[in-house]
Amino acid sequence: MPADALRGRAMSSRTNPALATGRSMPTRRNTELVMLIFAVLVVMAAQAIVDATVRGAVGLDVVYYGAGFAGLWLIAHLVVRRFARYADPLILPAVALLNGLGLVLIARLDFAAELDAQSSGEALPGGDAPLQLAWTLVGLLLFVAVLVLIRDHRVLAKYGYTLGAGGVVLLALPALLPSSLSEVNGAKIWIRVAGFSIQPGEFAKIAVLVFFAAYLVAKRDVLSLASRRVLGLELPRGRDLGPVMVVWLASLGVLVFEKDLGSSLLIFGIFIVMLYIATERVSWLAIGLLLFSAGAYVAYQLFSHVRVRVQVWIDPFAFRDDEGFQIVQSLFGLGTGGLFGTGLGNGRPDSLNVYAKTDFIVTTIGEELGLFGLVAVLMLYLLLVERGFRTSLLVRDAFGKLLAAGLAFSVALQVFVVVGGVTKLIPLTGLTTPFVSYGGSSLVANFALVALLVRISDAARRPESPIGAPPPLAEAKTEIVAR
């Protein structure tokens, strides 16, 4: 789009910071750097403690890995400094700490698995931590790419329908592929090509989210104005229910054809909440809950895997040797952790759980760092979500508002579903803990999500008032248009 490129250049050439109108905001990049260094130090301390406890000595490894990790995030910081000067200073450090803690825990679980294999005389399993570090690098590259390529988040609104269609294709792809290429542990949510397996649903989530924001900004007046009042609730007209029904059916489709409870819940939840934010009407929440209940009931009646999940949730100890094994071990792990945990490297999360690195990493945190540590990690997520909503409040354009709120809410909902599932608050669904769990797709996709948040927060806090607005007509230069 040449017009956009031009506009972008005009924007950057406007360097006068004393532009009268906006809120004058410092860039806060140095705060970000200090917090990033703090985060890296915490991660290095964690690794040193694990080494000291598990291996009995702290080697130079800590320094090497620490330096590598710090280098990765320094690159991210420099890119933000260059391309998103006014971005929120806390998003990056919070993500860095979560990601670092995840890496330390995965390396620690790798080592425990090695010990297990040694004692039972089996072949040593390959570690997952180096792979996760490689994925972190890929994620950071995507982060940089998004920040460099998307200079103005509003460009995304133009590609709303394209991204929406792409998201649906990504979401549906594993269901259409033969099971040999897409099924792992009963869930058809993978694409396995040449030794790599990726979960397209993670990327689909973001694409669909952008589409929701673009669509709702365009249609929100229709959705919020035309209504009838029934029983004190402003109900929308029947035909305006169309999009909700489509998303509802799509998320049910994910559940039916891919057996993926988590993604299904995530997509429907995000849509309902974005609809609510766009229209400010409580009735959408009521309709959403109603549809959710109906869908949940039907799914419970029709599908055995949903039924099993619910039964395990109600009484996991009745199934402690088969389906309920993971959740029972998770509860034992959390119980062992208690208030202050066993200390890093002192727990036995490895022998408890097959999925200790992925779905159940929250249990590992709870066991080794206790309730205090787990709450601290949840606070980091809270921080990230809060910064997202704050960005949403500050940014001036409706699309940015809706997108930032949607991104923030998607993180919140995902964390709720994971932690709720692991602690037996709600039935267990297979979702990853953002930034912490082992898993390339989730990590890389979430880096893209954070890049979008950083981009919007930069626009929100930039002191120039109407970002990228053309000059008033009276002051514009006369142009001769060649034909």
Add this chain to the structure above:
Amino acid sequence: MTAAIVVQTFRFGFLILLWLFIFAAFRVVKADLFGAGPARVSPVPRRGAPAAKQAKRKGPKGPRQLVVTGGSLTGTRITLGTQPILVGRADDSTVVLTDDFASSRHARLTNRDGDWYVEDLGSTNGTYLDRARVAGPTLIPSGAPIRIGKTVLELRS
């Protein structure tokens, strides 16, 4: 295996470190929230407030902020510089109103030697300065409410 005392130190030391990070992060949040200027704006515009009395309290530099005290944008504040401020429903206005009674280019606030003037840009429903309809550029006394549709703006020092 490491000595028990060391393990315990690690155990609690790390938790303290983790919470120190959270504490530091929330300090940043706090600085972000309360760093800029005094806090709240009273949402109720003082009707017919004695403008002269307020004008006396005006500092030598004149007003520094434009505050929205009524309508859907209540609470919004904009730091004043020397550039004019456009008010209206158009996207490129400085204050973008979502007010059905406002025109797309409704009014302009201009600075002349530290004094602010309000000027109606041919709006449909008019701009009112403290009850009186604005015809030409009019000096805004500090604290006098400017009414545009349902929105009320005020200059504050």
